[in-house]
Amino acid sequence: MEQKPTSTILKGTSKGDRKCQEHLYRQFYGYGMSVCLRYTATREEAVEVLNDGFMKVFLNIDQYDPEKSFTSWFRRILINTSINYYKKNVKHNHRGLENIPDPPVQQHDALDELSYQETVHIIQNLPLAYRTVFNLYVIEGFTHEEIAAMLHISVGTSKSNLSRARANLRDILTMNHEEGATRHE
C-alpha cells in the first residue's frame, strides 16, 4: 500500500514547521534517493538533487492534491530536478566509456544476485547523457518524443543515447561476469 503523508503533516509542512518537514523527509527519503541515485554520478550529487527536490516539495506543498498519489507527484518533481541537473552538467560531462571506473567485482557470476547498490553503481558509471535517457526510457517509461522535449534534444539523439547506454551496460555486465568467473576459478 502506497505511503501518503497525513493532513497534519501536510498542514505543518505548508506552514514551515520544521518537525513536520523532517517527518516528511524521513518518510520519503528512501524513495527519493532511489530515484536520484540513478540520475547522478555519486551519492553526494544524489543528496543534492534529493534536497533540491524536497525544497520544491516544501515550497509547493499547497499544490499537492491529497486525493492523488504523493509518490507520483514527488517522483515528477525529482525527475524534473534531475533533468535540471542534467542540463546544468551535460556541457561539462564528456566522459567516454574508456573513463568509466571498473565496477565492483562480484564473487560469483549470478547477475540475479547483483545487489541494488551494485546495480545503481553500474548505472551511475554511464556518461550523463546516456544515463539520463536510459533512466527516463527504461525506468520511468517515457517515449523518445517526450524525452526529446524534456531534454531539448532530437528524437534521434535520444534513441542513439539509449542504444549506447545499453551497449555500455552490456559491456560492463560482461566484464563483471568474466572477472567474477576468473576469480572464482
Place this chain on the structure above:
Amino acid sequence: MSDKELDEFFSRKVQNPDIPFHQADWELMKRKLEHQSFPGNGNIRGKGNSGWLLALFSLILLVGIILVWDNWSRKNETPLGDSMSKGGEVVPREAPAIREPFKNQAGKQEMEIAAGQSKPDEQINPNATSENGLPAKLSPKFNGAIPASSLNKVEVPNNIIREEFPIINGAGVSAKRKSFNGPFAKQLSRVLIYSDGFMDRPSLHENRDAVAAREQEEKNSRLGFNKFSLALSIAPDVSALRIRDIAGLGTSLGLNLEYFFQPNLSLNAGVMYAFKTYKGKGVDYPGYATGLSGMLGDCWMLDFPLNIRYYPINSDLNRWYISAGASSYLMLKEKYDLEVTSSSGKPYERRVEVRNGKRHYFSVVNLSLGYERVLTDKMAIQVEPYLKLPMGGIGEGSIKLKSAGALIGLKYNW
C-alpha cells in the same frame, strides 16, 4: 542479452530498494531550509512580496516627505509669496472677518469716502497724508493688481467693509505704515500705492458673484481640478483562470495621465508594466495540443489602460470615483510549466517560453472604484480596487486570464 531482457533486468533491480536514512543528509537539508521562509509562519515569501513591502515603504516615505515639505513651505511662505514681496514691506495678515456685500453699485465710492473721507475723482498724492493718517486723496481708479487671496476683510461700523492690503513695492513706490496715523489708519493701514499715485483696492471691483467664483476656483484648485494630472501607481494583483486557482501575487507598476473635461469627469490613459502568475487545468490552455493535465503560468506584459473616470462625490479633501474602460495587453514574456500525461500514461512536465508574443488591443475590460485623498494643493493619493476581465483568449495559450487588484497611486495635478 537482448534489449528487452536488459531493460527488464535493470527495471527489476532498482524497484523498491531499502535505502537506510542518513541523518547527515537531513542536516544538510536543514541548513538549506534555514535560508528559506515559508508562508503562514509570519515570514514574508512568495513572488515579489518583499519587493511589495519595499514599494509600499517607499510610497509612504514619499508621501511623508511631501507632507513635511508642504507644511514647512506654508510656515515659511509670505502672505503674498516671494514674487510679490520683493523690495516691499509686507505686513502680516489679520484674521479675516465677515464679509458683507456692497450696498449698491456705488459702494466702491462709498467705501472710499467712508474710509478716507475723500471725494471721488480726486488724484492721490502718495506723499500727502490727511489728518487721520490716510493718504490725502483717493482715486477711483482701480486695476485689481493684488490677488484676491492676499486680502483680508475686517468688519467696521456703519456696514462698511474695510480691506487690509499688504504693502508691496509693485512698481517702485511703497507706502510705509508710519504714513498712516489715527484711528482709521489702524483699520486701513495697508494700502497698495503704485508709482502713478493711484491707490489700488482690487476687491472693490468685485461683486459677490465674482468673489464666489474666485473662491470656487481656489477650491477647485485645492481639490485638484486642474486640467491634467499624472499619477505614479503600483498595484498588487492576483490573476486566475478560475476563482479557486490562485497561484500567487503579481505586481503592476506604471504611470497614468488624466485629463479633466469637467471637474468630475476625466479621461485616463496609462502604461503599466505587469507581472501575473496563475495556474490552471489542461482545459484552460487550449493552445496546447493534447495530454495537458495542468499548468503553471507566469507572464510579463505591458498594460495600456484607457478609462473614463467619474467623480460623483467631491469634498475639500476627499473624492470618490468610478472608472470603466479597456486595456490593451502587449505580451513581453510568457513562461508555462505544463503537466503532460504521456501516451504511456506517465505524467511529466514541460516548460514553454515565449518572448514578444501576442498583442491584444482593447481586449480586456477594466472596472474599478476609487478613493482619492488630497495631500497638498498639487498632490493627492488614491486607492483604486479594480477588476480586469478578458474579452478573449490572452497569450500563447489563449487563456481567459482574469485579474483583480488594488491600485495605489500618488497623483500630481497641474
